[in-house]
Amino acid sequence: MRILVTGASRGIGAAICHHLAEQRPGDGGAPLRMALVASRPSAALNDTAARLDASGAETQILTGDLADPAVPDRLVSDALNVFGGLDALVLNAGIAPVDRLADLALEDWERVMNVNLRAAWLMAKAAHPTLADARGQIVTIASMSGVNPQPGLGAYSVSKAGLIMLTRLMAQEWAVDGIRVNCVSPGMVLTPMTEDNYRDEDFRQQREAFCPIPRIADPEADIAGVVAFLLSPKAGYMTGQNLLADGGLSDSILRLLPARSA
Ligand code: NAP
Secondary structure (H helix, E strand, O other): OEEEEEOOOOHHHHHHHHHHHHHOOOOOOOOOEEEEEEOOOOHHHHHHHHHHHHOOOEEEEEEOOOOOOOHHHHHHHHHHHHHOOOOEEEEOOOOOOOEOOOOOOHHHHHHHHHHHHHHHHHHHHHHHHHHHHHOOEEEEEOOHHHOOOOOOEOOHHHHHHHHHHHHHHHHHHHHHHOOEEEEEEEOOEOOOOOHHHHHOHHHHHHHHHHOOOOOOEOHHHHHHHHHHHHHOHHHOOOOOOEEEEOOOHHHOHHHHOOOOOO
């Protein structure tokens, strides 16, 4: 199986890569070939590649700023040059800068929308012919913040809501080409994106207490397996779906409503 994963240097993207290298979804043990994409060369990206190489996968590191509209096409063609085709894309890269809409600068709105949403469309568009040849698939990584508005994260919720709708649209348009497209929306996950917040033990405990499954998720144990499931034949009749992996948080609002005992 030939898979391109964006945001592969760390956090959820690296966890997905490690999990896939262990599970080899749906290919009967054929060699796993992975294009690992990040914004720039880094020790973290090299570490992901080294761990995958050690597990027997073949890896190719590719870098570029996904905010640049020329980069997705170049990344996909570089992967095609190396692997001769692609069977799957995992579109995971994302950014979540803190800001309020009343203060948000235009360039910050555009960067979030371009990295989190436009780049996913451009990557998928560039890969459409090879995915159609392979009868392949795409998994996008959105967020519970794309399902419910999360104040204070600027354009983030808008970009992730757009990504969920992009997933559903691609699924509808490309089912005829044999391409399945699904989405995973994580809740609170401990990654380099969030680890500064969760170092504050009070903050972490407050957030955990708020969640029906009262803990912060682990990217490999709690998120990567959901992606692997969607990529596997077990999900062969699923397309256009958004799987929330959020410990029940998005559904919990009425649990918090003051209630009178019976
Ligand atoms: P992370 O630890 O910050 O990692 C982000 C990854 O995206 C890195 O590999 C980074 O590459 C890459 N990236 C960022 N900007 C890029 C750009 N302009 N061009 C190319 N690559 C870029 O984030 P994470 O927590 O693992 O999150 C992964 C995805 O899950 C994101 O889409 C995020 O919105 C979503 N998510 C996360 C959480 C959470 O609680 N952590 C919850 C819900 C959804 P470099 O190393 O080169 O910077």
